[in-house]
Amino acid sequence: MPEHGRGVVELRIPSKAEWVAVARLAIAAVANRLDFSIEEIEDVKLAVAEACTNCIQHATGGDQIEITCETEKSSLTVHVKDYGVGTQPEEIQSRRVSEPREGGLGVFLIRSLMDEVQYDVHPELGTNLVMRKKVSA
Amino acid sequence: MPEHGRGVVELRIPSKAEWVAVARLAIAAVANRLDFSIEEIEDVKLAVAEACTNCIQHATGGDQIEITCETEKSSLTVHVKDYGVGTQPEEIQSRRVSEPREGGLGVFLIRSLMDEVQYDVHPELGTNLVMRKKVSA
Amino acid sequence: MDIKVNVREAQGDIYVVELTGEIDVYTSPKVKDAITELIDQGHYNLVIDLEKVRYIDSTGLGVLIGGLKRVREHGGTVNLVCTNPQIKKIFDITGLVKIFGIFDDEDAAMKALV
Amino acid sequence: MDIKVNVREAQGDIYVVELTGEIDVYTSPKVKDAITELIDQGHYNLVIDLEKVRYIDSTGLGVLIGGLKRVREHGGTVNLVCTNPQIKKIFDITGLVKIFGIFDDEDAAMKALV
Ligand SMILES: Nc1ncnc2c1ncn2[C@@H]1O[C@H](COP(=O)(O)OP(=O)(O)O)[C@@H](O)[C@H]1O
Ligand SMILES: Nc1ncnc2c1ncn2[C@@H]1O[C@H](COP(=O)(O)OP(=O)(O)O)[C@@H](O)[C@H]1O
Numbered sequence: 001m002p003e004h005g006r007g008v009v010e011l012r013i014p015s016k017a018e019w020v021a022v023a024r025l026a027i028a029a030v031a032n033r034l035d036f037s038i039e040e041i042e043d044v045k046l047a048v049a050e051a052c053t054n055c056i057q058h059a060t061g062g063d064q065i066e067i068t069c070e071t072e073k074s075s076l077t078v079h080v081k082d083y084g085v086g087t088q089p090e091e092i093q094s095r096r097v098s099e100p101r102e103g104g105l106g107v108f109l110i111r112s113l114m115d116e117v118q119y120d121v122h123p124e125l126g127t128n129l130v131m132r133k134k135v136s137a
Numbered sequence: 138m139p140e141h142g143r144g145v146v147e148l149r150i151p152s153k154a155e156w157v158a159v160a161r162l163a164i165a166a167v168a169n170r171l172d173f174s175i176e177e178i179e180d181v182k183l184a185v186a187e188a189c190t191n192c193i194q195h196a197t198g199g200d201q202i203e204i205t206c207e208t209e210k211s212s213l214t215v216h217v218k219d220y221g222v223g224t225q226p227e228e229i230q231s232r233r234v235s236e237p238r239e240g241g242l243g244v245f246l247i248r249s250l251m252d253e254v255q256y257d258v259h260p261e262l263g264t265n266l267v268m269r270k271k272v273s274a
Numbered sequence: 275m276d277i278k279v280n281v282r283e284a285q286g287d288i289y290v291v292e293l294t295g296e297i298d299v300y301t302s303p304k305v306k307d308a309i310t311e312l313i314d315q316g317h318y319n320l321v322i323d324l325e326k327v328r329y330i331d332s333t334g335l336g337v338l339i340g341g342l343k344r345v346r347e348h349g350g351t352v353n354l355v356c357t358n359p360q361i362k363k364i365f366d367i368t369g370l371v372k373i374f375g376i377f378d379d380e381d382a383a384m385k386a387l388v
Numbered sequence: 389m390d391i392k393v394n395v396r397e398a399q400g401d402i403y404v405v406e407l408t409g410e411i412d413v414y415t416s417p418k419v420k421d422a423i424t425e426l427i428d429q430g431h432y433n434l435v436i437d438l439e440k441v442r443y444i445d446s447t448g449l450g451v452l453i454g455g456l457k458r459v460r461e462h463g464g465t466v467n468l469v470c471t472n473p474q475i476k477k478i479f480d481i482t483g484l485v486k487i488f489g490i491f492d493d494e495d496a497a498m499k500a501l502v
Contacts, residue, residue, distance in 0.1 A: 007155075012147040025163060045443075049412060246364070
């Protein structure tokens with residue numbers, strides 16, 4: 001496609017497990033508007049899904065997740081915002097797996113798959129995650 | 138899946154042709170949460186895409202399309218709203234094709250594919266289309 | 275979410291337009307351009323193969339109808355290849371089944387043109 | 389956007405859990421239940437076939453890790469079947485390749501268990 005749209009797409013889903021698939025498919029469709037490879041689209045999909053999953057599992061009391069995608073020719077920025085009683089900033093960390101453990105992979109995956117990741121944590125207001133992926137080609 | 142979520146999903150896309158595919162995939166993912174058949178999901182997809190296409194082609198000046206999906210156990214209601222200078226209510230009509238003509242199929246398809254369709258036309262404020270599809274099974 | 279257009283000459287000055295992908299308000303101009311180019315070059319007997327089309331909306335239908343109208347002015351016609359039930363259903367409910375010849379494969383669509 | 393779980397007994401008290409679909413925060417409890425049931429019944433050597441899994445997230449990985457930990461307590465293990473490059477990549481970057489045996493087909497995964 002000759003022209004790639006800059007544009008903003010906003011999505012709001014209930015903060016429940018069954019709706020994460022909607023966010024995943026929508027973000028894949030948005031990423032598909034850019035020159036991302038299939039692998040890069042999968043990366044964005046997983047990162048956004050992990051962010052939503054964390055909102056659902058950790059943001060107590062928030063009932064909606066707001067996903068805002070800003071597309072430019074060569075990068076996609078995604079904001080994932082919840083309105084739940086969040087965590088302390090120092091809680092959010094990523095770690096490499098040295099021994100098998102069930103939890104703690106989500107933030108690690110987000111940081112691995114995206115080029116820039118920033119958490120904006122307001123323990124009383126909710127968490128705002130901003131992540132950016134650049135088109136490699 | 139044993140439990141089917143009632144829920145509201147909101148999507149906002151730029152009123153440009155390249156973004157209709159995002160609405161289409163998102164609505165398919167939402168419809169997939171209900172007990173729709175594959176054929177019914179395709180119906181909803183096309184109806185919502187036709188509605189978006191009309192916003193893009195006819196709602197002069199509106200730069201965003203707002204799609205709101207309300208899911209219940211046995212039906213999906215979709216609102217498609219634009220903020221463009223719209224049409225006169227009597228313009229919106231569907232007709233059967235008796236001779237080949239390029240235009241005028243969109244509203245006809247929407248009315249054929251969905252169970253309930255209501256246009257709320259405000260020539261100065263934009264058009265609000267509400268359509269509903271029931272789960273047949 | 276894209277369309278690929280592949281045009282090739284078959285026997286007897288019939289041209290086959292093979293489409294792959296989704297035809298919507300964004301991609302249909304590309305289909306229209308391909309059909310217009312063929313007609314401008316004087317080819318009025320076309321087979322449009324929709325077998326690899328997963329989705330078509332009213333703008334896509336409009337492009338097909340527009341092409342049919344133009345070739346008819348020159349005594350030609352457009353036959354379609356389509357077996358996808360969802361897409362056939364769209365041709366059904368719009369009444370376009372009565373206007374287009376719709377065939378199960380390219381051979382049949384071609385034979386009906388000669 | 390759903391998961392199918394198919395459990396079957398193979399030779400030598402190995403159980404194969406074949407998953408089809410997407411494993412995410414919504415569907416992974418179903419996978420967890422199937423694995424838990426096998427372990428509760430005393431089956432500690434499992435092959436989990438991910439060949440028909442198109443997508444897995446961290447909750448899915450968590451379920452696999454949880455299963456592995458439990459069978460290990462009984463001297464068993466979990467081998468995975470996976471060739472999908474995107475999914476292998478997730479095991480790679482999380483370091484889980486070092487913890488799971490990952491094989492190209494069920495036969496290989498099974499032989500490595502015996
Ligand atoms: N949206 C969020 N709201 C509140 N806490 C969060 C959010 N996202 C991440 N966290 C915190 O970050 C921690 C690490 O998350 P993650 O790496 O996904 O592992 P896990 O979810 O298994 O704990 C979580 O346990 C939680 O305390
Ligand atoms: N969102 C909208 N805003 C303004 N006018 C609309 C809208 N939706 C439909 N219309 C009107 O309804 C008419 C019929 O639409 P449609 O059946 O899709 O055919 P076409 O788009 O080819 O004209 C349009 O020509 C337009 O005047």
